[in-house]
Amino acid sequence: MTVQQKMKTLTHFINGVETAGTSGRYSEVYNPTTGEVIAQVPLATRDEVKQAIQLAKSAFPAWKKASIGKRIEVLHRFRQLLIERQDELIEVICEESGKTKEDAKGEIVRGIESVDMAISAPQMLKGEYSVNVGGNINAFSAKAPLGVVATIAPFNFPVMVPLAITSMAVAVGNAVILKPSERVPISALYLSKLWKEAGLPDGIWTVVNGDKEAVNELLENKEIQAISFVGSTPVAEYIYQTGTKHNKRVAAFGGGKNFMIVMPDANLEQTANAFLGAAYGAASQRCMAISGAIVVGKDTEKRFTEILKEKVLKLKVGPYTDNEVDFGPVITQQSKDTILRYIDGAVEEGANLVTDGRNPEICETSKGFYLGPTLVNNVTPDMTIFKEEVFGPVRIVVGVEALQEAIDLINDHELGNGVTMFTSSGSAARKFQEEIEVGMVGINVPIPIPVGYHNFGGWKRSKFGEGHMFGPDQARFFTKAKTISERWPDETEDTTSSFAFPSN
């Protein structure tokens, strides 16, 4: 029996139990590779979310009190299960997202990196201690979990993003509510089973499926202490504004327009290879995908475009069941239509299609949501295709005269998630690294995603609020500091009243 046959009508996962939805509202879950509906996911009402929050709140005190060692034991078992069930999990991810198997495996490996980071939580929870700050008083600070916290996740990393956020939140003692994307809920439900099997107490990991209605309850419910959101920029901004209005700690990670600067001194063959995978991998549905090349110098631009064209035309688009495929379909027909509009719009605005992926060969035999790799040049900064994130395999080439012009174009862009530069010049790299206004920067690195123990997050409209994903910052985001001053006077010490402001 395949995964979809087992899970025709999906559930929530509340208080350790698969719980049927009661709203009567459902959203269809597709297999993008075939275009078929594989399941329907319930969309929770505000009342269902409220109940889930209450149950999480009841579970929180015991988890908070559990020794850090006991909590970490659960994470160790969870990590082991992720490895043991990797093949099954890959199948689940591929079926509902259309990713290639290699790509799904990569996302699990990166997810496990976040679990590893969470396993090191004891190190990060160590407080600070000062002896005798005055009058035999010792002062120390301790980190306490926040309570019930929520994560709202996007479709493009059905496993990695939930793991990246929730592992640390759980490890430091919170109860977590995950609202996965309604397009990929099966992976989140699969993770629920693993948490349960690992011994996580009921109520500490909850999945509520839903749409804006469920999200609004999470944003407004006074029991939710913090929200970590990952998704598109307009929704990230809405989450940040609404969540903070309701006094929550919010980190909202949005979209990206990530450029690769190509310098005339770069090895163009190597750079083109780096561009290809980083730009078109996962059908470009990555917040850190390279969106386009900004090439310095007319001659370099011409040569680089020729090399890219030859390579792009050789890319293979198809189903994840074919191991030779470079990337699969986009997530839905609606998404495909949006991407097609971007291509048509670019042509109308005067850009040129170096390669045209609007009608890939595979569409003759498959109803999957496929698009071929499209490369667009003659792009200028005033065009929509330059200004907006295109979440599909349409990438651009922009020509500039000098490095300064490339840096200025990127700094003027409203998004600032990732950026990279290919060069053999140390001084150019240094100028770039110092002057660029972007959160994650690469030098001769195709996708500059920080590893799990470094902080992840963009600048400008790619991130709203403080706090990072991954890294030590995440432990800070999901805890609050308590500073304690203590003194144990003996009978002989002077404890008379003092009306002056305490000083040392």
Ligand code: NAD
């Ligand atoms: P999305 O913004 O459409 O959805 C993200 C989540 O928000 C989903 O759970 C969805 O149900 C919910 N949502 C959607 N519309 C909402 C609304 N109006 N009100 C409340 N909740 C709403 O994003 P997506 O299409 O699932 O994911 C792709 C986007 O995510 C891209 O823009 C990509 O760049 C971005 N992304 C960013 C990062 C990052 O780390 N910065 C990582 C992955 C993806």
